[in-house]
Amino acid sequence: QVQVVESGGGLVQAGGSLRLSCAASGRIFSINRIGWYRQAPGKERELVATISSGGSTNYPDSVKGRFTISRDNAKNTIYLQMNSLKPEDTAVYYCNADLKLYSSDGVLMTRSYWGQGTQVTVSS
Secondary structure (H helix, E strand, C coil), rough: CCEEECCCCEECHHHHHHHHHEEEEEEEEEEEEEEEEEECCCCCEEEEEEEEECEEEEEECCCCCCCCEEEEHHHHHHHHHEECHHHHHCCCEEEEEEEECCCCCCCCEEEEEECCCCEEEEEE
C-alpha cells in the first residue's frame, strides 16, 4: 500500500525554525514532482514549495528566502526547512506527491497522493 506521511510539525515562536519531512512508501517506481502545501483556518490550500525529479524548485514570494525544499531520492523523502517563521505561517502543512507506480494489472501509471497533514503553529 502506498503512503505519504508527514512529520515534524509543532509549536515555535516567531523567528524560529522547523523542519518538516515527508516520506513516500510502498511499491513506488519513482517520484515525479513532490511538494508542500498549507491550509490555514478559513483559507484555501496554497502552494508552499515544490521540487521536480530533476531538483528544480518553486516557491511563492511569501516564503521565498525563508523556506528551502530538498529531496533524498534514495529514501523517497523530501524535507522543508522553514526559517524566520512568522505567525502567518501557521497552518496545516500537507505533502503532495506525484508517484509513478505499478497498478495491480502491472501497468505503470502516475497518481497523485496527499499526506494527512502536520500542524505548524507560530506564536507571536
